[in-house]
Amino acid sequence: MTTNPFAQLLEDADPATAAGWTDHPPRVGFFTDTSVCIGCKACEVACKEWNHVPEDGLRFTGMSYDNTIGLGADTWRHVAFIEQEKRIGRQVTGAATSDGDRGDDDDGHAVRWLMSSDVCKHCTHAACLDVCPTGALFRTEFGTVVVQEDICNGCGYCIPACPYGVIDQRRGDGRAWKCTLCYDRLGVGAEPACAKACPTNSIQFGVLDELRERADRRLAQLHDAGIGDARLYGRDPEDGVGGDGAFFLLLDEPEVYGLPPDPVVTTRDLPQMWRRTASAAVLLAGLVGASFLRRTR
Amino acid sequence: MNRTEVTTDGLKGARPDREATTGVNTGPGTPDLPTTARRRRGGERPVVPDAEFRSYYGQAIINRPVWESRDIAGYLFLGGLAGASSLYAAVSQLTGRRRSARVAKVTASGAAALSLAALVHDLGRRGRFLNMLRTFKPTSPMSVGSWLLAAYGPATTLAAASEVTQLLPVVGGLATAGAAFLGPGVATYTAALVCNTAVPAWHDGYRQMPFVFAASAASSAAGVVLAASPVAEAGPARLLGAVSGAAELATGEWMRKEMGLAAEAFDEGKASRYHRLSRPLLAAGVLGAVAGRRSRLAAAAGGAALFAGSALTRLAIFHAGLVSAADPRYTVVPQRERLARVGGETTRAGERGPGPGER
Numbered sequence: 001m002t003t004n005p006f007a008q009l010l011e012d013a014d015p016a017t018a019a020g021w022t023d024h025p026p027r028v029g030f031f032t033d034t035s036v037c038i039g040c041k042a043c044e045v046a047c048k049e050w051n052h053v054p055e056d057g058l059r060f061t062g063m064s065y066d067n068t069i070g071l072g073a074d075t076w077r078h079v080a081f082i083e084q085e086k087r088i089g090r091q092v093t094g095a096a097t098s099d100g101d102r103g104d105d106d107d108g109h110a111v112r113w114l115m116s117s118d119v120c121k122h123c124t125h126a127a128c129l130d131v132c133p134t135g136a137l138f139r140t141e142f143g144t145v146v147v148q149e150d151i152c153n154g155c156g157y158c159i160p161a162c163p164y165g166v167i168d169q170r171r172g173d174g175r176a177w178k179c180t181l182c183y184d185r186l187g188v189g190a191e192p193a194c195a196k197a198c199p200t201n202s203i204q205f206g207v208l209d210e211l212r213e214r215a216d217r218r219l220a221q222l223h224d225a226g227i228g229d230a231r232l233y234g235r236d237p238e239d240g241v242g243g244d245g246a247f248f249l250l251l252d253e254p255e256v257y258g259l260p261p262d263p264v265v266t267t268r269d270l271p272q273m274w275r276r277t278a279s280a281a282v283l284l285a286g287l288v289g290a291s292f293l294r295r296t297r
Numbered sequence: 298m299n300r301t302e303v304t305t306d307g308l309k310g311a312r313p314d315r316e317a318t319t320g321v322n323t324g325p326g327t328p329d330l331p332t333t334a335r336r337r338r339g340g341e342r343p344v345v346p347d348a349e350f351r352s353y354y355g356q357a358i359i360n361r362p363v364w365e366s367r368d369i370a371g372y373l374f375l376g377g378l379a380g381a382s383s384l385y386a387a388v389s390q391l392t393g394r395r396r397s398a399r400v401a402k403v404t405a406s407g408a409a410a411l412s413l414a415a416l417v418h419d420l421g422r423r424g425r426f427l428n429m430l431r432t433f434k435p436t437s438p439m440s441v442g443s444w445l446l447a448a449y450g451p452a453t454t455l456a457a458a459s460e461v462t463q464l465l466p467v468v469g470g471l472a473t474a475g476a477a478f479l480g481p482g483v484a485t486y487t488a489a490l491v492c493n494t495a496v497p498a499w500h501d502g503y504r505q506m507p508f509v510f511a512a513s514a515a516s517s518a519a520g521v522v523l524a525a526s527p528v529a530e531a532g533p534a535r536l537l538g539a540v541s542g543a544a545e546l547a548t549g550e551w552m553r554k555e556m557g558l559a560a561e562a563f564d565e566g567k568a569s570r571y572h573r574l575s576r577p578l579l580a581a582g583v584l585g586a587v588a589g590r591r592s593r594l595a596a597a598a599g600g601a602a603l604f605a606g607s608a609l610t611r612l613a614i615f616h617a618g619l620v621s622a623a624d625p626r627y628t629v630v631p632q633r634e635r636l637a638r639v640g641g642e643t644t645r646a647g648e649r650g651p652g653p654g655e656r
């Protein structure tokens with residue numbers, strides 16, 4: 001462990017090294033390329049099966065094909081579905097209105113269906129881990145963030161701390177749960193269940209540095225192909241959370257997928273919060289003391 | 298239907314797999330330009346942010362805090378009440394005001410015990426509350442607070458027990474001093490606790506909230522002393538109540554003025570109800586404290602108003618947080634504005650955090 005407790009907030013070093021691991025494997029993560037996602041939800045199912053994540057209701061939401069709504073204690077992979085009146089690149093959609101109209105040049109009306117499999121970002125600077133008072137949340141040797149369920153006492157602090165709305169409390173259990181990036185599978189050299197199950201390679205697992213290079217190439221490929229909407233999300237180690245261990249290629253603004261456009265790890269501001277708290281405490285003491293200074297009783 | 302052939306030159310006709318470029322070369326339509334070229338955002342800030350705002354079916358971005366209002370808003374309030382009371386008790390004792398010292402000591406120990414109970418009650422696994430002391434983490438205000446309370450709680454109990462029973466005066470004196478020393482920290486650290494989250498109406502008030510909490514703690518402690526001790530001894534409580542009640546009102550306004558969009562959460566739902574009630578109560582408390590010199594009744598009423606106003610301040614802040622967590626607008630709009638300020642363009646949206654000077 002480093003001696004300066006805030007060092008981890010400031011350093012851009014490898015998170016496993018910053019957490020005190022020596023001689024650890026390279027940092028791994030996910031590159032989720034949503035441009036090839038077909039919305040099959042194999043990842044959701046594989047995750048539930050492998051990790052024994054309990055059923056939490058499959059509801060009709062009216063949100064396209066989405067019936068899991070968002071990430072939570074019992075949904076560690078969530079496929080978002082967005083229907084838009086827009087083309088991907090120069091796509092011929094062939095889509096017709098109910099009266100058979102296929103648009104001016106018979107290409108069909110503009111329509112696209114965005115799908116994206118969301119997951120815990122395994123932040124470089126993870127707020128959930130920073131605020132956990134018991135040490136149940138910890139940084140693994142792979143640079144991922146995992147909850148130790150035998151230690152978590154369900155204080156719930158990590159839940160509002162996560163800028164992405166990932167971790168949550170399981171009803172009837174009381175503890176906080178989230179994606180472990182299949183810590184058990186990593187331990188034996190297997191890839192996480194969701195990546196294994198993904199039929200289109202939308203979910204790509206690997207060494208983070210390699211994934212970042214691959215993502216840059218993919219982005220250039222899509223831009224060259226005229227798909228200018230493509231952008232990477234969470235890839236930049238300079239962003240507000242020091243870069244995500246699980247990052248994405250999106251075809252629209254992040255908020256359209258339910259992702260924050262510019263997340264910042266809250267503990268970045270904590271040193272200033274502590275200073276202000278100390279000043280306020282001193283002021284409070286001064287205020288109480290001063291009120292006794294007057295002679296009158 | 299896969300027609301891939303294995304030939305001596307390798308695979309023929311293989312599917313593009315993850316290199317697939319859906320939508321390319323399939324039609325004569327105009328190519329889609331990179332987002333940078335299309336968007337003009339330079340300099341201009343949306344006056345009506347809603348026009349730009351988009352979300353995933355209106356779903357919240359961050360997860361809703363699972364904390365119960367009674368437990369955690371209560372905990373914020375009781376911690377403040379206890380901390381300021383301990384301080385008040387010690388100074389009272391030093392200046393020979395025995396009866397108000399007693400009132401403050403008993404209040405502090407009761408509030409400290411209740412706040413601890415609230416904290417444990419809110420745990421998902423109550424039996425594991427001792428795990429809070431498994432480690433010490435300055436990055437977690439809850440961890441720091443747990444250690445603080447572990448020392449502070451017993452001190453208040455000892456101080457009050459010795460006061461009531463008149464036994465072990467030396468131990469009681471030491472405990473009183475110890476509790477007074479830790480009290481201000483107990484009263485204010487909870488501001489760091491709630492601010493250190495991604496909840497907009499909490500986090501975005503982090504520069505001012507510790508001062509709001511300090512003032513609010515003093516109001517509630519002064520309120521109890523005002524209501525429960527004789528007029529002759531309550532001089533300092535009257536002064537403190539008047540000053541801290543006014544300070545609580547002023548710092549609250551300051552905080553909301555500085556926190557940007559998140560301030561609107563104070564005008565929605567339960568937050569708005571508590572917020573609107575707290576202000577007249579605090580104002581009445583200030584008046585009561587000033588008038589309390591002549592009238593015991595005014596002092597008691599003023600004290601009660603300060604006490605209630607302070608509790609409502611914490612409830613309003615707590616619920617404003619819930620409101621701002623549930624509505625994606627509070628998360629998205631300020632982040633968009635920050636991106637527009639920092640870089641102007643958002644080709645790789647979410648890729649740019651604030652610089653270190655972004656305070």
Ligand code: SF4
Nearest residue numbers: 120121122123128162
């Ligand atoms: S995305 Fe949320 S839960 Fe995942 S590591 Fe980051 S802060 Fe923790």
